[in-house]
Amino acid sequence: MSEFGSKLRRRIWLPFLLLTGVAVAAGVCFTFFLPLTPAFFWSYTALLVLLALGMAAVVSQRLVASLQSLAKLTEQAAPGSLERAAQHPDEIGALAQTITEITTEMRAKEQTWMGDLEKRNRAVQELSRTLQEQATSFETALNAVDWPVCLFEANGNVLQVNQSFCRFLGVSAESLKTMGLLRVVAELRRLVASPEELTRAAEAIFRKPSAPSDTLFPFKDRTGSLRLYCVPIFGEISSLIGIIVSAGEGADATAVDRLKGEFISTVSHELRTPLTAIKGAVGLILGGAGGPVPGAIRDLLEIASNNTDRLIQLVNDILEIFRMETGRLKLQPAPVAIDELVNTSREKAQKEASAAKIRLETRVSPGVPPALADTEQVEVVLEKLISNAIKFSRPGGVVRIGAESMPDNPKFLLLWVQDFGRGIPAEAQGRIFEKFEQADSVMTRQHQGPGLGLSICRGIVEGHGGRIWVKSELDKGSTFYVSLPVAHSLPRKPAVAAAPPSGRVAKAHHLVMVVDDDPDTRSVISRMLQSEGHFVVEVGHGSQVADLALRHRPEIITLDMIMPGVDGIEVLRRLKADEKTRTIPVICISISEDLAPQALQLGAARFIRKPLEPATLLQVIHQVCSAAAGSAG
Numbered sequence: 001m002s003e004f005g006s007k008l009r010r011r012i013w014l015p016f017l018l019l020t021g022v023a024v025a026a027g028v029c030f031t032f033f034l035p036l037t038p039a040f041f042w043s044y045t046a047l048l049v050l051l052a053l054g055m056a057a058v059v060s061q062r063l064v065a066s067l068q069s070l071a072k073l074t075e076q077a078a079p080g081s082l083e084r085a086a087q088h089p090d091e092i093g094a095l096a097q098t099i100t101e102i103t104t105e106m107r108a109k110e111q112t113w114m115g116d117l118e119k120r121n122r123a124v125q126e127l128s129r130t131l132q133e134q135a136t137s138f139e140t141a142l143n144a145v146d147w148p149v150c151l152f153e154a155n156g157n158v159l160q161v162n163q164s165f166c167r168f169l170g171v172s173a174e175s176l177k178t179m180g181l182l183r184v185v186a187e188l189r190r191l192v193a194s195p196e197e198l199t200r201a202a203e204a205i206f207r208k209p210s211a212p213s214d215t216l217f218p219f220k221d222r223t224g225s226l227r228l229y230c231v232p233i234f235g236e237i238s239s240l241i242g243i244i245v246s247a248g249e250g251a252d253a254t255a256v257d258r259l260k261g262e263f264i265s266t267v268s269h270e271l272r273t274p275l276t277a278i279k280g281a282v283g284l285i286l287g288g289a290g291g292p293v294p295g296a297i298r299d300l301l302e303i304a305s306n307n308t309d310r311l312i313q314l315v316n317d318i319l320e321i322f323r324m325e326t327g328r329l330k331l332q333p334a335p336v337a338i339d340e341l342v343n344t345s346r347e348k349a350q351k352e353a354s355a356a357k358i359r360l361e362t363r364v365s366p367g368v369p370p371a372l373a374d375t376e377q378v379e380v381v382l383e384k385l386i387s388n389a390i391k392f393s394r395p396g397g398v399v400r401i402g403a404e405s406m407p408d409n410p411k412f413l414l415l416w417v418q419d420f421g422r423g424i425p426a427e428a429q430g431r432i433f434e435k436f437e438q439a440d441s442v443m444t445r446q447h448q449g450p451g452l453g454l455s456i457c458r459g460i461v462e463g464h465g466g467r468i469w470v471k472s473e474l475d476k477g478s479t480f481y482v483s484l485p486v487a488h489s490l491p492r493k494p495a496v497a498a499a500p501p502s503g504r505v506a507k508a509h510h511l512v513m514v515v516d517d518d519p520d521t522r523s524v525i526s527r528m529l530q531s532e533g534h535f536v537v538e539v540g541h542g543s544q545v546a547d548l549a550l551r552h553r554p555e556i557i558t559l560d561m562i563m564p565g566v567d568g569i570e571v572l573r574r575l576k577a578d579e580k581t582r583t584i585p586v587i588c589i590s591i592s593e594d595l596a597p598q599a600l601q602l603g604a605a606r607f608i609r610k611p612l613e614p615a616t617l618l619q620v621i622h623q624v625c626s627a628a629a630g631s632a633g
Contacts, residue, residue, distance in 0.1 A: 324459040
């Protein structure tokens, strides 16, 4: 900077010094050649010199200071520019050229940023549209229920109401949505046999929506009943309050339970389909499918992704409870090695543990016999127990997962998960395995969750003929124990083929037919596959699959099972009945695991449950195509 300033001053002073020299030379010449007094000419010359020097000083002070300020800004924007300008014969011209280059570069970056911002805005608009469609799907599912239903938020505001409830109460949906829980209950008092009890129950729920409740109130004319219930979804932060009206003969608790089951099944189905699209779309954006994601937008998208995972887990838990209560949980026990089961569960929980700064340890005793268990379901039990242990452990703590034999009962073995957190009060240890229960209200506030995990664990373990229990001390931690039946022996593992020579193996690109009636889900799955270089044919209706499969001859088909008109089972049956399409591997994708046995029996290669993980889908496609190529070879 000093070198640039010195050179700049020399360039400004030079013309004024030349002017001073010319003035002196002119005075000397005039003295010799003109008949005037020398004193006059020398006075004139001195005046010119002083004027020139004064102008030079003023110009130098103002111009150099401004140029130096501009030069400092230029040096900050382009380090090293002053050094290049100082070495250039025309330093002012070099500085002007540098400023021009910086301006051009800034304009180019501005255009790039505007383009990226436009892409991000389109992605956010797409996500907003999907969320709106999800809300519409939920409302459609609610209106499909024949019985009057009204749902409220924890603060008593109306969340959703179906048309049957509006007709029953004689109030329009718009007017009803302006009413709160207590006003709606006040309108219903005239119908029930015990209006005071209804009011007390509603006020109790309004005061404490975090407490679960479920009460039935018969009508005065005994032609039906009204059910008022409250289900804590995320503790005191959010709860679901509902009013269901049953009318006509046989409107008893059994009928209400049947309605609840149908409602849960319908709503869960309508939720999991848009959740698949949301999760896939957010995952594609975070993965860079739309270009680089700025930090602020990435943070927001990760929040959306994490909460989508929470909602998916909630829907899965509700469906799992429903399957248990209705006897639809079908276990497929088989001999399984306990050390492999423990290690797999630990690896799945490692990411959550690392985020919480918890160390996971495994302690499997030597000689533990294999268990006779449904591997997938027991992994669910271990994952939930490990997740709970992580949540209630202090940062820097440790969670241990172990297994050992039971000498006093050789027909069973013991799995356990131990943490060293705050522990569980003795009075709460007996009820934490019930639905919608947690140890206490403090835990409910600190750790969000519906309180279904341990109830699901108990259902799975007892379905195996085992038992689950807990031992805990306050401020010392808790240990959850699971007993499982022992298997006599493990099945013999098939010989593993020799690994190919090391080296980079190119990924195979396949022609995949994506069949799904939901356009958003179909688009997301297609983008997942295309991001890995696969070629995609999209099909939106089951009746078109057989003909298009003959025309395009895809290498593999992903098939949604629940579609209007021709469903996935019928599509699969048609594909396997034709010799020309029988050998095409089909991966079935559905929100309902109840369809898995029938699909696999008809010849499906694999069955994946929605919402699906992109990595899982890509891995399954690779495995199935590799297996098909191997058998063909």
